[in-house]
Amino acid sequence: MATKPVILWFRRDLRLQDNPALNHAAETGRPILPVFILDEGHGRPTGAASRWWLDKSLRALDGALRDRGGHLVFRRGDSLGELQQLIRETGADAVFMNRLFEPDAFDKDADIAHALKADGVDCHGFNGALLCRPGGVLNGAGQPYKVFTPFLKALLAQAEPPGHILGPRRIETPKAASEALDDWGLHPTKPDWSEGFDWSPGEAGALDMLTDFLSKGLKSYAEGRDHPDRPGTSRLSPHLHWGEISPWRAVTQARDAALDGHVPAAEAEKFIAELGWREFSAHLLRHFPYMTERAFRPEYDAMPWRHAPAALEAWKRGRTGYPLVDAGMRQLWTTGWMHNRVRMVVASFLVKHLLIDWREGEAWFWDTLVDADLGNNVQNWQWIAGSGADASPWFRIFNPVAQSQKFDARGGYVRRWVPELARLPDKWLRAPWTAPQDILRDAGVRLGHDYPRPIVDHDEARARALGALKAVSGRG
Ligand code: FAD
Numbered sequence: 001m002a003t004k005p006v007i008l009w010f011r012r013d014l015r016l017q018d019n020p021a022l023n024h025a026a027e028t029g030r031p032i033l034p035v036f037i038l039d040e041g042h043g044r045p046t047g048a049a050s051r052w053w054l055d056k057s058l059r060a061l062d063g064a065l066r067d068r069g070g071h072l073v074f075r076r077g078d079s080l081g082e083l084q085q086l087i088r089e090t091g092a093d094a095v096f097m098n099r100l101f102e103p104d105a106f107d108k109d110a111d112i113a114h115a116l117k118a119d120g121v122d123c124h125g126f127n128g129a130l131l132c133r134p135g136g137v138l139n140g141a142g143q144p145y146k147v148f149t150p151f152l153k154a155l156l157a158q159a160e161p162p163g164h165i166l167g168p169r170r171i172e173t174p175k176a177a178s179e180a181l182d183d184w185g186l187h188p189t190k191p192d193w194s195e196g197f198d199w200s201p202g203e204a205g206a207l208d209m210l211t212d213f214l215s216k217g218l219k220s221y222a223e224g225r226d227h228p229d230r231p232g233t234s235r236l237s238p239h240l241h242w243g244e245i246s247p248w249r250a251v252t253q254a255r256d257a258a259l260d261g262h263v264p265a266a267e268a269e270k271f272i273a274e275l276g277w278r279e280f281s282a283h284l285l286r287h288f289p290y291m292t293e294r295a296f297r298p299e300y301d302a303m304p305w306r307h308a309p310a311a312l313e314a315w316k317r318g319r320t321g322y323p324l325v326d327a328g329m330r331q332l333w334t335t336g337w338m339h340n341r342v343r344m345v346v347a348s349f350l351v352k353h354l355l356i357d358w359r360e361g362e363a364w365f366w367d368t369l370v371d372a373d374l375g376n377n378v379q380n381w382q383w384i385a386g387s388g389a390d391a392s393p394w395f396r397i398f399n400p401v402a403q404s405q406k407f408d409a410r411g412g413y414v415r416r417w418v419p420e421l422a423r424l425p426d427k428w429l430r431a432p433w434t435a436p437q438d439i440l441r442d443a444g445v446r447l448g449h450d451y452p453r454p455i456v457d458h459d460e461a462r463a464r465a466l467g468a469l470k471a472v473s474g475r476g
Pocket residue numbers: 225233234235236237238240241271274275276277278279281338339340341343344347365369371372373374376377378380381384
């Protein structure tokens with residue numbers, strides 16, 4: 001080939017706008033070979049819900065590339081081996097990619113860049129995933145922040161928004177062998193449990209989601225974000241995880257909405273602060289890679305976790321007898337997503353009421369969330385379990401009944417996800433075991449048949465959880 005192509009290695013940056021690797025590849029003026037490599041022999045296996053998302057997102061990306069004259073090449077196997085093979089097949093002499101910052105992936109990228117360099121191929125890495133690359137936000141002593149508020153302040157003071165870039169209008173793709181995405185089996189079959197997954201993976205879906213949120217949820221975000229029965233949050237999390245939209249796009253458009261006077265500045269700031277938590281999680285994981293396996297605060301590894309498979313199963317299936325917990329777990333199973341307020345309640349219930357290791361919950365979320373994200377998931381689970389950086393203290397034990405009264409005041413969320421309780425009056429909806437027999441009968445509820453009795457008593461569980469803390473404080 002007269003002009004050697006460059007490889008654009010897509011990973012979790014499945015977009016054409018605001019994509020630094022793509023922009024730099026395009027600036028070479030050379031043909032671009034976009035490739036996605038399914039590398040299953042390395043790191044944590046992708047969860048089932050994430051595989052569902054990936055399947056659709058790759059189809060969307062391929063479609064968007066075809067609209068610009070190119071297409072996506074699909075390969076499966078060891079990333080380095082596949083890149084080397086593609087280089088041999090096409091004569092490419094440079095690879096452009098957006099970096100992944102999870103510890104394993106980060107180290108592997110460095111090995112790949114090193115090996116390609118030895119083959120005479122330049123590897124160019126960029127940050128398309130985060131507002132600021134990990135290591136870029138350090139305190140005065142040059143150390144990573146362990147407390148969120150000063151981290152956020154420093155992040156926002158120093159991170160510079162890149163300009164918005166639409167990406168090249170034409171992308172000519174040289175010939176290269178490609179597998180068929182259909183052969184990868186990313187979409188579930190036998191059974192196909194994804195019927196309730198009401199999402200539009202891909203860049204266009206992500207941008208629509210942002211536009212919709214900016215015009216509706218953002219103006220009352222600070223209050224609305226806590227109510228699972230309302231569409232008060234952006235639902236951008238899976239799109240952000242797969243890099244279908246740049247986090248800067250979300251930040252700058254929220255800021256613009258405030259500058260235009262469409263929304264109060266405080267609402268935009270609160271939304272940006274939540275994106276800051278995403279950033280904080282990624283930075284913490286990069287600096288403290290052991291967090292995926294062990295407590296960030298080591299004394300918490302002494303917590304006397306229970307082996308309680310039946311209780312764990314009841315939690316996973318949404319059959320704990322606590323309606324808000326069960327509603328959340330069923331929303332997760334049905335849609336691949338759960339509202340943040342309810343994530344906090346169900347996670348607290350698992351680790352404190354049931355005294356089951358946070359790693360069990362983290363693993364279940366990893367498999368069932370469409371937004372499963374190593375940094376966010378681990379950081380949030382440890383936040384709930386009291387063992388994380390800047391975590392909620394262990395003694396703060398959510399009462400699922402009180403949480404339901406406060407945040408699902410009309411019961412719409414519970415009634416939607418636990419329909420067998422739908423006819424119970426509000427007064428009994430959160431704690432059906434307290435309802436008189438005639439109320440239960442009129443609502444068509446037979447406790448222990450249609451809906452379980454509580455698998456633990458709140459007061460006893462609370463006392464047990466507080467007692468368990470002694471094992472930790474003894475070591476602290
Ligand atoms: P919005 O309220 O619209 O927030 C905008 C964005 O900010 C989100 O898309 C997300 O990227 C980020 N964000 C918001 N809250 C948090 C937070 N607490 N921590 C980190 N980033 C945040 N989020 C994930 O993306 N992946 C996970 O695997 C994940 N696991 C979690 C596990 C537990 C136990 C808990 C309590 C929370 C978890 N979260 C996780 C954080 C949070 O629940 C989701 O990011 C949020 O519910 C996504 O909905 P949204 O996009 O509508 O959020």
